[in-house]
Amino acid sequence: MTTPVLELTGLSRTHHTGNRRRTVLADVSYGFDAGRMYAIVGPSGSGKTTLLSLASGLDSPTSGSVRFRGRDIAELGLGTYRNRHAATVFQSLNLLTYMTAVQNVTSAMEITGVKGVPRKRRAHELLDLLGIEPADRVRRTLQLSGGQQQRVAIARALACEVDVLFADEPTGSLDHETADGIVRIFRRLAHDEGKCVIVVTHSKEVAHACDEVLHLKRGKLVPHG
Numbered sequence: 001m002t003t004p005v006l007e008l009t010g011l012s013r014t015h016h017t018g019n020r021r022r023t024v025l026a027d028v029s030y031g032f033d034a035g036r037m038y039a040i041v042g043p044s045g046s047g048k049t050t051l052l053s054l055a056s057g058l059d060s061p062t063s064g065s066v067r068f069r070g071r072d073i074a075e076l077g078l079g080t081y082r083n084r085h086a087a088t089v090f091q092s093l094n095l096l097t098y099m100t101a102v103q104n105v106t107s108a109m110e111i112t113g114v115k116g117v118p119r120k121r122r123a124h125e126l127l128d129l130l131g132i133e134p135a136d137r138v139r140r141t142l143q144l145s146g147g148q149q150q151r152v153a154i155a156r157a158l159a160c161e162v163d164v165l166f167a168d169e170p171t172g173s174l175d176h177e178t179a180d181g182i183v184r185i186f187r188r189l190a191h192d193e194g195k196c197v198i199v200v201t202h203s204k205e206v207a208h209a210c211d212e213v214l215h216l217k218r219g220k221l222v223p224h225g
């Protein structure tokens with residue numbers, strides 16, 4: 001049996017607002033493998049983004065742990081985990097729109113301290129992998145379409161040679177065909193490049209394309225179907 005690349009162990013998260021407490025996740029345990037694509041589904045407010053924030057090292061659990069290759073990410077350092085091992089494609093993309101696609105990718109590599117690879121060449125390789133034409137790679141991302149921007153955001157997330165890729169509603173604002181293209185890219189990253197891809201989605205089509213669908217319901221993560 002292989003060790004999961006990412007493991008949630010007894011993960012709980014209680015949010016406090018004033019004197020109100022709300023337990024969003026209650027004792028969630030699950031192992032995610034490399035080379036597979038997962039969907040996390042569930043009704044609005046069920047805690048999908050909370051789970052993604054914990055698993056991607058943006059937030060800390062009330063109890064329990066997130067383990068990357070067997071090591072607690074709190075011990076590894078959340079910054080190190082986020083810079084070297086896990087990346088998130090946010091719904092709002094957060095691209096630097098005054099920079100070109102190539103510059104968005106190389107600046108992420110600079111910030112996270114990726115060494116030993118010529119940054120520009122790596123940026124072109126990744127943008128090529130994601131189907132961004134050479135001419136579009138050197139245009140400011142503000143001038144690119146929504147689907148192209150989404151793909152640049154994925155390239156940027158991959159630039160740091162992460163093992164785990166998270167995406168929050170990656171197809172939310174895209175037309176059917178573009179969304180389909182993004183899903184194919186995620187599948188290829190999981191199946192051909194050995195990444196663990198975890199997608200939070202409301203889309204039945206996206207969930208259907210995943211290897212495993214996990215339902216978040218009443219604070220628990222349950223395999224679906």
Ligand SMILES: Nc1ncnc2c1ncn2[C@@H]1O[C@H](COP(=O)(O)OP(=O)(O)OP(=O)(O)O)[C@@H](O)[C@H]1O
Nearest residue numbers: 015016017024042043044045046047048049050051
């Ligand atoms: N920082 C916070 N402080 C207090 N409550 C929070 C915080 N973040 C989320 N919540 C609450 O936790 C619950 C789960 O929120 P979360 O955003 O994780 O749900 P979701 O499943 O991603 O929802 P959606 O599908 O609408 O994006 C909600 O009731 C929300 O109001």
